Amino acid sequence: QMGLKGWQLINSGVNLSAIDYMLETMYLACCLLFIVYKNLQGTIPIDVSTLLCNKNSENNNNAISTFFVHTISRKRSSGFSETIRQLSNSSVSSNDPSEDFFKRLAGILDGDGNFDIQNLNGKRVLKAIRIKLHNRDLRILTYIQNQLHFGRINAVRNKPYSLYIVSTYAEMRYLIIKLNGLMRLKIKGFKESCDYVNIQFKEADYQIPANDPYFAGLVDTDGSITFNYSGNRIECGLEFKLNEYSKKLCLDYVIPGAKPYILERTHKSGGVEKHSILFKFQNVQNMIPIYDYFMINRLYSDMKFYRVSKIKPFIEIRKYKTTPKGSPEHRVYARFLLDWIQYQNPQWTKVAWVSKILDKDIVQEFNDK
Known part of the structure; x- marks a missing residue:
């Protein structure tokens, strides 16, 4: 029902490949629905890969995704549920964190991590992998959790700290495999962890x-x-x-x-x-x-x-340290350093050099803040 306007579009030279592509998509959907129906009936599914590959018009040179073709062809031997399982697995693996993430994670664990090895019935058992950080640095823990999509974050009762904890065998084994050859400092606990999950320890460079x-x-x-x-x-x-x-x-x-x-x-x-x-x-x-x-x-x-x-801005004004105290240049220097040391640091007043750069006006200015 394109009507007059449709014929006017054709006569004006408009490319109708979009309509052709829509029809091909509808055809593909019908084929897939038919395969699902045949599977539910328990009959042997047909291989429609040749149909999909041949159904490609001259107006549209983009072939139907071979992903669907191979998925349908594979169904002949594996069954529809197996195909879905393979798709799920490929999706998970494609979302694995990068190698750089695990290098960083090895540094984090070597810094504030712990492999909790305990004696249980005469055997050494890995109970959990933990990272403990001040709540000020909670973002590090959420970053790890968001990258791995597992583990939990618990607050330490009555303390300004939080823990990232991985405690299931499968998840701990996954981490140990990924970290093997990257850990450099917490080696005693990591070696025992490798033994627990039956993996040969690899020494890092x-x-x-x-x-x-x-x-x-x-x-x-x-x-x-x-x-x-x-x-x-x-x-x-x-x-x-x-x-x-x-x-x-x-x-x-x-x-x-x-x-x-x-x-x-x-x-x-x-x-x-x-x-x-x-x-x-x-x-x-x-x-x-x-x-x-x-x-x-x-x-x-x-x-x-x-x-x-703030390193680059500091380089521009570090020469002002030697200017007279109270001068505009020295006040720029003092304000910069006070802002630098105050950020997320409640103990900033205890820093020894702070008193050396203060004058009454700057003290009042920061007290007003």
Whole structure:
């Protein structure tokens, strides 16, 4: 019923391939409905792949999707329910997180993760894989959960912390397979976890390659972005318990153009002597490489990412540190640093260098905020 207007469109040279495509689609739908009907009747389904492939007009050179063709052909041997199962599996696998995600996750677990191995009836059993973070960094946990589509997040009662927990055997085994060859610090627990799920442990390369997301996972959880007042620079640092694994860690190449200063030190905590290893990117020349790395591998800790994002603006005004206190330039410098240290940091007033840059007007300005 195209009528006069339809004939006018034809005479004016309009391409009617859209109508042809619509008819082909209707034909395809009829074929699929017929196959479903035959399946329900218990009869052998026909192979309509040749019909679908041949039903392609000269006006439309886009062939019907071979996805449907192969699905229908495969039905002859597997059955309709099996076809649906295969489609479901392919959909899940296509939505798996990327390799970069698991590199980052390995860093997060090496920073604040835990493989909960317990004795049960004389056997070592993996009860759960956990990540514990301050509620300020809850976004890291939700990011992991959204990527994996499993696990749960629980608040720690009466504490400002939350836990991401994976505790089913299938999900833990999936994670261990994906993380095998990527973990570098929590090796004792990870090796036992590999044994529990019957997987051979693979050792990671301890020389972290350029722009590897593993380092971002470490900094997100166990690292720091700090301001060195005497050096007038923004720094990135990591500190770990000194052991055979942390000692092998090589971060010389992960941030192109920057190498960390490494220090092994001994200190007392609660009357107990502890040994640690410190990696610190602390040169003024390191600031731009740090910024560039974290623009490629974004931090999910909002506070740390905010501090990194301010590196380039800081470079523009860091020269104002030596201007007279109370001058317009020094006030720009002071306001910048106070904003930088205040963001999501309720303990900012306890930072030693804060008192060195304050004057009465700026104190009043920040008190009014």
